[in-house]
Amino acid sequence: MSLLSKIAEIEAEMARTQKNKATNYHLGLLKAKLAKLKQQLISGSSGKGGGGGTDGFDVTKTGDARVGLVGFPSVGKSTLLNKLTGTYSEVAAYEFTTLTCVPGVFKYKGAKIQLLDLPGIIEGAKDGKGRGRQVIGVARTCSLILIVLDVMKPLTHKRIIEKEVEGFGIRLNKKPPNITITKKDKGGIIITTTQPLKKIDDETIKSICHEYRISNAQIQIRCQATADDLIDVIEGNRVYVPCIYVLNKIDQITIEELDILSKCPHYVPISAHHEWNLDGLIEKIWQYLDLVRIYTKPKGQIPDYNAPVILKSAETRVEHFCLRIHKTLLAQFKHALVWGKSVKHNPQKVGKEHVLQDEDVVQIIKR
Structure with a gap:
């Protein structure tokens, strides 16, 4: 039976299975099998019959x-x-x-x-x-x-x-589900939660782990997780x-x-x-996009407001700012002077761990 036939068969079985507490275990197992088959399909060859491939799709990433x-x-x-x-x-x-x-x-x-x-x-x-x-x-x-x-x-x-x-x-x-899976050599499946789970039970969690051949692991769940959330974390490629x-x-x-x-x-x-x-x-x-604009200030000159350094909101430390300008800048870094919302005084001397905010002005002082 082909992958597509197997996928269609499982989807059909899921569609005709009533959703209730009694069927949670069965549905969880079907979802795990379906996710594994789909992963095989995705990771398979991307074209058939003489180079259908990715022609025209390999676009170089440019910009911010x-x-x-x-x-x-x-x-x-x-x-x-x-x-x-x-x-x-x-x-x-x-x-x-x-x-x-x-x-x-x-x-x-x-x-x-x-x-x-x-x-x-x-x-x-x-x-x-x-x-x-x-x-x-x-x-x-x-x-x-x-x-x-x-x-x-x-x-x-x-x-x-x-x-x-x-x-x-x-x-x-x-957002990624707050679930941590730590594989171990022995001890079986140990589940810890921060709140009573309403959408999945221990039996279903263990059955999904069994489907993925996980026999020994510590599973920490810090959210109201579903079977799909657990599968996403196990697959690890979402x-x-x-x-x-x-x-x-x-x-x-x-x-x-x-x-x-x-x-x-x-x-x-x-x-x-x-x-x-x-x-x-x-x-x-x-x-x-949640981007952050940081303006550069060369020594003795006014800030350059026309060409900000663009950072992702999750990576806004002075260290990220330096790396965005040039990789060698960190090796010469002594401290930075910052003007803006992220500091109490203007300017303020900060280290490379300082977290910048949108439209801050930064001057790097080298060794």
Whole structure:
């Protein structure tokens, strides 16, 4: 039996199994088997029949962040890329215009943001249909994903795309589950929790571990975990990416409908063709990328406010700032002078462990 047949069989069994406490164990086991089969499918060869491979998908990462446009054919991804970056991606009113990954770059608040127009995703992409595997493979490398939806059929497309993306181990607008698994040589499976678990029990946890041939381990769960969360941690290759749902073609709906849609979380309504609310979308992209701008100040000169050093919000120590400028700077580092929100005095002398904040000004003093 082929991998796809096995996957389809398990999905069918899960669909007909009622969800309740009595079936939790069985469903947990099925989910673990399904995740393993899908991983085999993803890690398999990416093309068949003479070089279908990744032609046109190996795009060099440039700029300070990478944003991927994902969506069904003809929802307006290419038009959006053209309007935001000036890069020409072929636009036509028929499906599958874009057949390769088209990159473009736009600048905002001193940051260079790479935008990728990925070919239209289709249902079954995670199972190898169309070019879905390459599309989602590139999506895994993005700092942010924009799912572009046609405002006339947003919910149906949204569900299908989310299912495809989830099938490739991408988790949208989620944080990694707070679960630690420490494998041991003996002692069996020992489970410790910080709160009573409502969505999974010890028996199901042990059955999932058994499916992955984990016989001895200390499992610490510090969240209200599910079977899917545990499988994600065991698999260890999940990507947690922020996502914005871009509702395109809003010129086709009423003001009342638009008012309702604009209140949904993570949604931004636009019209790429008419260039409506593109400024709002760019501001939302900046917000979700969560980048920090640090300005440099050469000795005896005013700060350079035109070309900030862009850091990820999780890596904002002075040490990260030095590495972003040049790898050799840390070896010569004596201390830094900082002006801005991260210090009490302006300027303040700090070490390389000091955490910077957005729009701080930094002067590096060398040995």
